[in-house]
Amino acid sequence: MAIASNGPQGHLNGKVGNLVFYMLNGQPVVRLIGRKGKPSTLQLANYQEMAVTTKLLSKMGGFIKLGYGLQARGTVHNAHNLATSYHKKQALTGVYPNISIDYSKVKVSQGQMPETAGLRIEKLAGGLEISWDPTATHDLQHNDSVMVMICCPESGKDREYLNIARRSEGKCFIPMYEDVLNQQIEPYIAFISADGERVSDSVYLGNLNGAGKTQTEKQQEEKYKQVKTRLDQLESSYLGQLKENHGLRSNTKAFKYLEKEYRTLQKQLEHLPGKPG
Structure with missing residues (x-):
């Protein structure tokens, strides 16, 4: 049974037949429920696309919240919705049943802050060193925070570093165990202002160690x-x-x-x- 809490002209809340009415982020929503038939190939492809995207984003919660949060302000969407939509449409490759991630197209952050110059990554004994041009301009501030996302598809030991350094430092070091350091690594970097009101697009720093096993x-x-x-x-x-x-x-x-x-x-x-x- 559905209830019209705001009168006969208001939005329903509950179930009527095979329809369910509810509120989502302040917006009235209705969806169909019922037994599904055998899925088509297009539906199976969609299921796999969503599964692959969800797995990618599952260990990026904090990064996505900061990297897409500003975009979500004032909309009915949240940061995770925006990140899911982007990656499902733009960062997948292959056809069902072999859909996978194109790591060169992953964006763990999207914003208006200009890109930082001189970005570089180097594999050293015991970890990764990421460096950049620390010079600040009127668009870039010395106290901007550095955010780094390290994806490790083979081991699944993805790590997010949300405040690993300041722009003024010009570099940061990420310690890693030798076995993970020698597997496939997909690294990303982004910058966010100290007050959290401006964020940059993330930059893909390039694959390390080649593609791992599927x-x-x-x-x-x-x-x-x-x-x-x-x-x-x-x-x-x-x-x-x-x-x-x-x-x-x-x-x-x-x-x-x-x-x-x-x-x-x-x-x-x-x-x-x-x-x-």
Whole structure:
């Protein structure tokens, strides 16, 4: 049952049939509910696009709040809505079912502050050093804060640094463990004024260490490893029994089952993707 709290001409709140009425950010909203049919390819593509986008933004909450918050002021949207909309439309590549992130198009911040000159990133022992031109102009202030986003697609150890340095310092250092430092790294930098009223577009600092393995490739490698491990176990038993029988095949049911599985896995492994190297 829906309630018209503001009279018969007011917005409903609740359920009427297969419609649900509610308020969202001060705006009246109505949506359809009910059992869904089999999704089309376009719907499946949309689901994957949203899933990939959501995963990307899941560890950027603080950065997105600052980087898109100014845009959201005075609108019915919030910072996360704006970031989701941008990345779903602009930062994806590939077609279903192989949709992925184009990290060169990721924008973790959007604003009016001019871009900073001299941006550079360097991999050092124990971490990353990011540097920039610390010179301030009438548009850029010495006390602007530096925000850095480090995406690590392989390990999933994404980190956001929302106040890692001041513009006047000209550089910052981000400590990282060696294993993560040598994996795929996608770094971004942005600047925000001390009062939080101005923010810059984020700048992509470029890929480090090349593209890592995709989720599909990791799954293929794991499958190959499982089959290879099982084959090695069977091979030891199979060859051992042949040796005990002086190279002759046994007529027992157990041996026949062993041989059948062994031959099947041998053939499967020949055509299975995910082989190391």
